[in-house]
Amino acid sequence: MNSLILTLISIVLTITVYFGATALSRRVVSPFTTPILTATIVMIVILSSFDISYEQYSSAKEWITSLLGPATVALAVPLYKNREIIMEKLMPAVFGLVIGTLSTILSAVWISKTLGLSDTIQATSAVKAVTTPVAIEAVVLIGGDPALAAAFVITSGIFGAVFGPALLTVTNISDPFSRGLGIGTVSHGIGTSQAVAEGPVTGAVSSVAMGASAIITSIILPWVYPLIQL
Template structure:
């Protein structure tokens, strides 16, 4: 492990801890830890002349640790399994509707702004977690770099503004709030849902998984339908 890799890991952890403190002290969409820590880390890396390629080994190590963190979501999921089973059909209908609408909206907006087919194709899978979106992009002819960027921006937007939008439109049900975040803003939104409550986090993780399945099925069919 190189010095840069160790520095990058320590930097990421310290910056995230700092942004958690800032978020508690100054509540704002722009102090959301995912957003603020990303901005600070980019500034530090640029100032230190550390390229993304040099930072990547640290990212790979930290990404590997997401595995146990993701598995840990099974605990609140198990605890709230009765609520999930009772609301299974509404949840399936909600995730399916949310998934198909976000895909169609992305395609139509792309066409309205006269984006290229490559851009629209990459944009259409923005609400799916990156590992799944990367595989879908190979099937539909998207660009993996664009896909990763769109997915990150979507997740970050959901984490920053999702709960506030739900507050504004008076969605108070923990089940509905978790379902919305997981469907639209995948893992990053789910991390925010977990902070709000155990039920929200459990429902959001289910919605994230279902959305990935529905997107995998729907996008290869919808892209030719709207773009050919």
């Protein structure tokens, strides 16, 4: 099959599957019907069934990924509309961001060490909670694997989108600001897509937390990681 035709079919298929997953999540409300999870599973099954490799699908992925830029910029709209709420709670938010980012790095590395995993995996796990472009650059500074970092980031984001809101609900955290801060700090863009579905405040705060945690991680990681290894 012509590569261009395969790319176009893959794009249309991906969009169709995602809309279907979104419709399912509205009908069946459950952490396990989160669109990003069900759409990912369905796409893996379809691609495997038709023996389409990741390399063949990657051109479609790049087209779709290019839309992340405008989508991220679009998050500025709810951010602007809720700017007064964000500024009002700015200092507690900054404190929570720093603690949350540090906790994510420390827990990931310590769990990896406890399980006896290799130094490469330990280093790579430290960046699992930040967005992929930042993760693959930052992980090089501490001896991790960029390709593995991308896989960790995606997995972490899916788990955060699926279980994050439910865990916050179980622990009686209902404030939209707090929920957005928690989801964005540990689940980057994938989690933020779920936070947006909860409401404008949650989505706006999550988008800010996503960007801020990436900046904080890239600054402190080269200094913190060597200390963890002592």
